[in-house]
Amino acid sequence: MVQAQEWLDKKYPKEIRSNITEINISKNYNILENEYLVGNLKLEGFKNLKKFDCSRNSITNLDMNDSINIKKLKCSSNKIQILKIEKLIKIKVIECENNQIIELNLNSFKNLEKLNCCGNKLKELKINNLNNLELLYCSYNKLINLNLINCLNLNKINCDNNKIKEIKLPLNNQRLEILNLNSNNLLYQDLNIFSKFINLKRLDIGNNEFKERKYNKFYGSLELLKNLEKLEYLEISDTDIDKGLEYLSDSVEEIGCSIFNRGQCGVKKIKDKLCLFVSFEDDGYFTCKFQPWKMLNKLEEKNKQLEKDFEEERSIRISLQDQINEYFQKNLQLQNDLRQIDMENQQLQKKLSNLQIQNINQQSDSIIHQFSAFENQIEEFDDSYQEEEEEEEEGSDCSFEVVSQEIIE
Numbered sequence: 001m002v003q004a005q006e007w008l009d010k011k012y013p014k015e016i017r018s019n020i021t022e023i024n025i026s027k028n029y030n031i032l033e034n035e036y037l038v039g040n041l042k043l044e045g046f047k048n049l050k051k052f053d054c055s056r057n058s059i060t061n062l063d064m065n066d067s068i069n070i071k072k073l074k075c076s077s078n079k080i081q082i083l084k085i086e087k088l089i090k091i092k093v094i095e096c097e098n099n100q101i102i103e104l105n106l107n108s109f110k111n112l113e114k115l116n117c118c119g120n121k122l123k124e125l126k127i128n129n130l131n132n133l134e135l136l137y138c139s140y141n142k143l144i145n146l147n148l149i150n151c152l153n154l155n156k157i158n159c160d161n162n163k164i165k166e167i168k169l170p171l172n173n174q175r176l177e178i179l180n181l182n183s184n185n186l187l188y189q190d191l192n193i194f195s196k197f198i199n200l201k202r203l204d205i206g207n208n209e210f211k212e213r214k215y216n217k218f219y220g221s222l223e224l225l226k227n228l229e230k231l232e233y234l235e236i237s238d239t240d241i242d243k244g245l246e247y248l249s250d251s252v253e254e255i256g257c258s259i260f261n262r263g264q265c266g267v268k269k270i271k272d273k274l275c276l277f278v279s280f281e282d283d284g285y286f287t288c289k290f291q292p293w294k295m296l297n298k299l300e301e302k303n304k305q306l307e308k309d310f311e312e313e314r315s316i317r318i319s320l321q322d323q324i325n326e327y328f329q330k331n332l333q334l335q336n337d338l339r340q341i342d343m344e345n346q347q348l349q350k351k352l353s354n355l356q357i358q359n360i361n362q363q364s365d366s367i368i369h370q371f372s373a374f375e376n377q378i379e380e381f382d383d384s385y386q387e388e389e390e391e392e393e394e395g396s397d398c399s400f401e402v403v404s405q406e407i408i409e
Helices: 004-011 268-277 290-408
Strands: 022-024 037-042 051-053 058-063 072-074 082-084 093-095 114-116 135-137 145-147 156-158 166-168 178-180 202-204 219-221 233-235 240-243 254-256 278-282 285-289
Touching (some): 004 037, 268 278, 268 285, 268 290, 285 290
Parallel strands (some): 022 051, 037 058, 051 072, 058 082, 072 093, 093 114, 114 135, 145 166, 156 178, 178 202, 219 240, 233 254
Antiparallel strands (some): 278 285
């Protein structure tokens, strides 16, 4: 073991520190074999230092506040409890994973692009104002709430294995590709919170660990993820998500749907559907190939559609046959009705003919009667006329005799 401060002061005299731009004192790099740095470490005088790496040692406290121009800090795998970096406002990368850090307030680090603080004892992480943050790794801490609503450029978020009950995600973020929320304590909710992250490639919201009934309580249908057309991997183990596989994009390749501690959780229904397509299995954990199931499901859906179409066609044929039979029966009835009408028409014609003949006979009798009466009138007229003529002749004879007598006289 080597005291970190002593080693640094000896290695970098004060008169040369302003010229140093990069320091790497990670284990097995600039230190004697089988030796590592311990104790507190404070960097002073390194005004132009841009990169500092002291990872894989046993440093307990680290003070970097004098190195205000640093861009990248790597102090992972130490025993750091207190990390003093409040003045490093130009820094872009912080890698401080696997330490014992209790508190980090980074809201003033506007230039920060990557933060890895996994494996510490953080109960709170203040990073909501980091608009340039692209990569966030804060797994295996004790976080209860996480506010990222203003981190609009985040590309990867790993915050699994915390105690997170509520997370505020940047809903207007179109760059997010990886989101890992596994094994937290997120409250009962469906998957609508993820529906707007259309560029997601990997989404982990399952439960690989189950402690004191603290687990992610997602439920409902995968249909809410149907717009995630770039999604490749989905982890939903030990959740109550129980349906909606058919709505997932064709881009999905694997789904983790193991059942560790909740044998009757909803995801069992999905596991039972995918159990024929297991791609990896180890100690109860397994993932399933989604594409074979998707292809099989499409074939089944197509088969169901064909069966449905066949039944519809069959129903149509039966309906048409029923209509034809009904039409045939109606046609027979119409023919019978026509024959009946024809018979009735013939009877009517016959009756009409009889009536016409009867009427003609009556008219003939009337005409004959009228003619006979007319003949009688003519005969009477002739008789009357003859009588008149005879009377006129007799009158003429008398007149002639009178005239003749007068002439003679």
